[in-house]
Amino acid sequence: MYLWQVWGGFAGSVIIPNQARWLLYRLASRGFARSSVEQGTIFCHPDVSVGRGAYINRRCVIGRGVRIGARVSIGPGVQVSTARHRDEGPGAERRAGPVELRPVNIGDGAWIGGGVFIVPGVTIGARAVVGAGAVVTKDIPPGETWAGVPARRLDT
Template sequence: MDLDLATALADARTEYDKMVAGDWYRYRYGPELADLTTSTQRTCRRITALYDEDRAAAQAMFRELLGTVGEGVDFRPPFYLDYGHRLHVGDRTFLNADFLTLGGGEIRIGADVLIGPSVRLYTPTHVLDPELRPQGWERVSPITIEDGAWLGGSVVVCPGVTIGARSVVGAGSVVTKDVPPDVVVAGNPARVVRELPRA
């Protein structure tokens, strides 16, 4: 959907409120956005520094940072989040090192999910108009990773994508559209390469 500039400029809501609603907003405007990302990234660095010395304290900070965290969630630092409260992680999920979520779109990761190293979850899309793009217009779309999925190392998931339950995404894949349950996808863009036995 293209940006209606007149409507967007007339919108009196804060940039944060527009972001959360999934509407066009300017990520370079609104001090609340910069404050939130700066605070979140600072906390990510603190958790990383603390992890080797006091893992329990690092895990407690991690739980406070995220929107929701299930039981038995495990992670390996470093990791990088823009808005920690927009990330929700289900029971027994594992996040490997160098995990990154970008933008303020809501991200829901189910239970028993395996996230490989250097996985990137991107929720923002910038305006296509080359004259408007430098003004910082973007909108975010949610990402959902359903129960039991496995994302291999260096996978990129694009805005608005749902990865179905128990599906596997091959290392280095770029996922640009929804993945059904119980399949293996791979490539750039990721495509179904085989089906898995149904649960």
């Protein structure tokens, strides 16, 4: 795991051109198709897939088990979390229990605005739009536009 963090830090650095960055990630994780990943983006684990033609802007944090479809656009500063703690209840000595992983799926052609936070276990449908700064707490159907905290469907 430590080696992945070193490799990911190098691949995400300013010295690597955006057009070549995906190739470095692909060498460490077979789930990367030809895409564009801006500097400063962190992939927390090699168990991530990125579809062909996807664009991931600067300073994003992508958790373990995330599936990003083809032609997805992700704005700057997006966080996609796949880990959460099980709640041990108010009577427990330590409230935060063991870590549980819940994958996130982002469908083909989706557009995720800057500063969005996506919680574990969410699916964002193909061609869906998520407005900047939203907190996505539930699944978003294909083709819909959502925004807000928490994110809600917008009538368009």
